[in-house]
Amino acid sequence: MAAFSVLEYRSLPRGDGPGCIPDLLADRLAAVAKASTFAGRGEGGVLEDRRHELRARGVVGVVAAEDCSLEILPKIDVPAADGSVEERSEIRKRLVHMLAVALDMKIETGRLSYLDWQNETLLEILIRIFCDKLTEAVRRGMPRRYIGHEDDLPTLRGTLDVPRQFTRHAVNPSRLACRFDELSTDIALNRIMKAALAHLSRLSRSFSNLQRLRELAFVYADISSVPVPALPWGEVVIDRTNRGWQDLIGMARMFLRNQFQTTSTGARQGTALLFEMNTLFEEYVGRLVARSMAGTEYRVSLQGGREYCLTEQDSGRQVFQTKPDILIRRGGQVVQVIDTKWKRISSRIDDPKQGVSQSDVYQMMAYAHLYKAPRVTLLYPHHIGLSGADGIQGQFWITGQATALEMASIDVALGTDDAVVARLKKMVGSSIGEDLQALP
Structure with a gap:
């Protein structure tokens, strides 16, 4: 199978040359991308099919078609040289870290160290992690x-x-109508795991992954097979007896629902495992x-607020509901609104507006008015083109309001998530006037 790789908003030229x-x-690949549920979204969907090239858009992941696959990676500034194998390897690592945080999965550093980041695609790496975690869980029972x-x-x-x-066996007392409970492994959680193994076996092109998937499928041979649309997700209850399976349920949901699509294009089959970077960046930053803010008097709400912009004069019905990405409260007062944007801003030297769109500013002005927050922040990914370290990149007063609008950046290429948390604590702390670095 021919495998290709491209960074978001970069192009892959058509032709027969190197x-x-x-x-x-x-x-x-373009046909599979057009059949995806992300088609038409993210500034043009997954792929823009041009005459001489395929151009990636704001969706990352893997698109696979007959005899070929295309990996789309986010544009994250890492220390490796631009366009090198090492650069893509480092980007895959950071993307897996972001997915782990966003999906509330724990992936140990030791588990990541031996993965073949340079030669495996994102899909095969995620399948490998899933197989490793499932094997360990099955060994425990x-x-x-x-x-x-x-x-x-x-x-x-x-x-x-x-x-x-007395209705069915009234004349046959040799048979007794019994009701009893039996300890069984044929339950919702195991049926979901079996469905995930079956799906991944059809997707993987790695010999070692396929071997692991076959071995695990043998363990689940006695579990009932359930079609993906009929899987009993609502019956899965995570408690102290099965808490070790929480990460696996999250990964199975990632493969089988929402971001994952299996599509048909004519006589050929195509698959895609895709993530919108806007949504992933929002969830990643929100959780961090x-x-x-853990252990402080501040409380964080993700996609909270839900205030309305307008109220109809006649009926009093409210319309145009808002959903800020991140609200930080102290007591009942909103002290900061943060909205994440997965786009590159420019240095203030190059552009006083830093490439911030007018619609984003209007959106933050609405948040400032509705939530009475003294500070509102547009948070972007940091890159080497910005002056200084990641943090506050620009500050303005909203005209006619005692509210400050900030443009800030955060570097998702930092070595660990703890480093990102420390930067966020410092940045948010300076915004709300508290030295959170001194807190435990």
Whole structure:
């Protein structure tokens, strides 16, 4: 299978030369991308099919078609040289870290150290991590629950179902209508794991991954097979007895729901595992801001607020509801509103407006008015083109209001998530006038 890789908002030229993608394969990948649920979103969807090139948009992940696959990686400034194999390897690591935080998964550093970041695609790396975690969980024992059964037996088991006994077996006392509970592994959580293994077995092109998936499928041979649309997600209850399976449920949901699509394009089959970077960046930053405020008097709400911009004069009905990405409260007062934007801003030397869109400013002005926050912040990914370290890049007063509007950046290429948390704590602390660095 031919494998290609491109950074978001970069192009892959069509053709037969080095670094190019043949027209036939480009057409197949473009068809799969158009069938994705992300088509038409993220500034043009997944891929822009141009005459001489395929251009990636604001969606990252893997698109696979017959005999070929395309990996789309986010543009994250890492220390490695631009366009090198090492650069893409480092970007994959950071993307997996962001996914782990956004999906509330714990992926140990030791587990990541031996992965083949340079030669494996994002999809194969995620499958490898899933197989490793599932193997460890199965070795500790598959989760089981008591399931209620009804059966007609020659001897009493459990309790006697009196109504059924005297209606069905009134003339045959040799059979007893029994109700009993039986400890079983054929439960919702295991059925979801089996469905995930079956899906990944159809997607993976790695020999080692396919071998691991086959071995795990053998363990789940006695579990009922359930079609993906009918999987009982609502029946899964994570408690102290199965807390070790929480990460696996999150990964299975990632593969089987929302971001993952299996599409058909004519006679050929295509698949895609895709993530909108705007949404991923928002969730990643939101969770780390919440972590940075832990242990303080400040409370963080993600996608909270829900205030309305307008109220109809006649009916009083409210319209145009707002959902700020991040609200920071002290008591009942909103002290800061943060809205994340996965786009590059420019240095103030190059552009006094820093490339910030007018619509984003209007949005923050509305938040300042509705939530009465003294500070509102537009938070962007940091890059080497910005002057100074990541943090506050620009500050303005909103005309006619006692509210400060900040443009800030955060470097997602920092070595660890703890480093990002420390930067966020310092940045948010300076914004709300508290020295949070001194807090434990």
